[in-house]
Amino acid sequence: MTADPIATGSSPAEPGAANRPYREVKDSHGRVYRVGETDRDILGHSRKLMVYLPWIAMMAISVSEYAYGSAEDTLSTAHGWTQSNTFWILSVWVFFQAGIAFPAGWLRERGILTARRAMFTGSAMCLVGFLALSHFHNVMLAILGFGVVGGLGSGLIYATSINMVGKWFPERRGAKTGFVNGGFAYGALPFIFIFNYAFDTGNYNEVLDLIGVYVLIVVAVCAFFFKDPPRNWWPADIDPLSYSGNVKSAHSLAKNPPAVRQFTPKEAIRTGMLPLMWITMVATAGVSIFGISFQVDFAKEAGFGPLVAASSMGVMAVINGVGRAIIGWLSDLWGRKTSLVFVIVVLGLAQFGVIWAGDIKNEWLFLFFAFLSGFGGGAFYPMFAALTPDYFGENYNATNYGLVYSGKLVSGLFGGGLGSMVVAAWGYNGAYALAGGVSMVAAAIALMLRQPGRNSRDALTAQPQPAS
CATH class of the missing domain: 1.20.1250.20 (MFS general substrate transporter like domains)
Known part of the structure; x- marks a missing residue:
């Protein structure tokens, strides 16, 4: 494939970053690539931060799903819930955590909801979820608080984090996406131990409240640095047409070629x-x-x-x-x-x-x-x-x-x-x-x-x- 230059421009840089010109090229399928800018030109720092920050955020929210089962017995005893009650609380959480991904994406791609705003909103909703789980004895209020509000919040954070790493690593997204996604499971491990060995009817309020505050702070700090790349952006160190430049990226692209458009x-x-x-x-x-x-x-x-x-x-x-x-x-x-x-x-x-x-x-x-x-x-x-x-x-x-x-x-x-x-x-x-x-x-x-x-x-x- 040969490059077909179709546009040139100059990127608006972050404070302290270089303002480097870019050009847009088109491949034989008609797909447009924006080339010339490095991650540092756009962000002012390495794009690796767009792997580590989503990973940390994913670990923070993993407690909601993967550690919940370890807290069920104590929650049932403290609130007087049945096993069926606790099952439905988590089921509703899963429903809304998955269900928010599409509407959140729709809002993001229309500029209504930025990545930072999605993360800030999600962190606050997660806090509300844990407060509801901690203080509401009424199971319907717990379902609304943790299942609906907390589920929506976790879903906003999950979808935004996964999408962020995919945008910044279009040439080698498998390893990066897998790394970030993995945090959503093993990030719950410390909380599994807490719920099994240091969580009872005498301290459940304090533990759940502190976990909610922890999620809020960790995700909000990560969110402050979230930034999407420009549309059609492609890393400067590898040619999107010949795949020359970075050997590791070239091998990955040969096995996983970019979408044709x-x-x-x-x-x-x-x-x-x-x-x-x-x-x-x-x-x-x-x-x-x-x-x-x-x-x-x-x-x-x-x-x-x-x-x-x-x-x-x-x-x-x-x-x-x-x-x-x-x-x-x-x-x-x-x-x-x-x-x-x-x-x-x-x-x-x-x-x-x-x-x-x-x-x-x-x-x-x-x-x-x-x-x-x-x-x-x-x-x-x-x-x-x-x-x-x-x-x-x-x-x-x-x-x-x-x-x-x-x-x-x-x-x-x-x-x-x-x-x-x-x-x-x-x-x-x-x-x-x-x-x-x-x-x-x-x-x-x-x-x-x-x-x-x-x-x-x-x-x-x-x-x-x-x-x-």
Whole structure:
């Protein structure tokens, strides 16, 4: 492909940063790239900060989902709630956390909601959520406070953080997105220990209030530095047409070529690929949520002691996060679609492995398959987050990824609610077998994904070039 200059200009720099001219070039597919400006020209510092700050924010909000289960018993006793009450509080949280991604993206791409404002708003809403969980005995008020308001706040922070790193690393987004996404799981680990060993009916108000303040402060400080790159921006150290310059980026781009153009949400839907991604997200996230919801109960049902049951959940939470970073890095080497299919197959096989380990009463084997389930049950999230801009571009990624991620709305229903009905009807073995089958169907659907507008020959012609 040859460069086709279409515009030139000068970037408005941050205070203390250089004001460097840029130019816009067009490739053979018609996609526009804005080249010439470095990250320091725009931000005044390295774009690496746009990885670390979203990562810190994601770790801060992870307590809401991944540590909630460890606090349920104390909350039930303190407020007089039933197990069903606490289940619905989290289910509503998951619904609104996933549901806000698309409308938030729509508002961001129209300039109504900036990245900073989204983060500031989300941090305040998270504080309200924890205060509600702490002080409202009425379960409906707790659902409204933590489930609705807290869920919306966490969703704003999650969607903004994931979108931010994707925009700043269009040439090597897999590893960066996986790293940031991983914080949303293992960031909860300290709070899991707090809720298990230092959380009771005598101090639950103070603990929850302090956690809410902690989330507010951490996210708000990170938000202060959030800034989107200009539309169509491309890093100055690698040619977007020949992929020459940075060797690591060149290899990643050869495996994951950029979208042929910037697709609006309607255009992305019409390609047929976004609906396929949504269906795959629904099925895979449902299996993941099922595993998180029922693994401890199944371990107890199988006769394993409480230490094994708790350890299996701890293993799942840590590997769930670490696995996201690992598969993100691998996807830059293997290709995004190959990596996505791999993790979905691993997730499916792990469900059958859990059945086997439970049947033969082997604790170590059970922990091993809990490890695999945790890996597969988290690693697909950054793959969708990276695959969406790979297929449809960065300019409308906030809404496009919001549509894909909205599949988690449905997943929360059949992974938790319908999952409990299947367990009641078929037992744990039947439910886990069904989950494994659903995962394999999802992997088959993922095999059908194709980058819109680009045939396989296009990707093969884009080979890494030596550094200049």
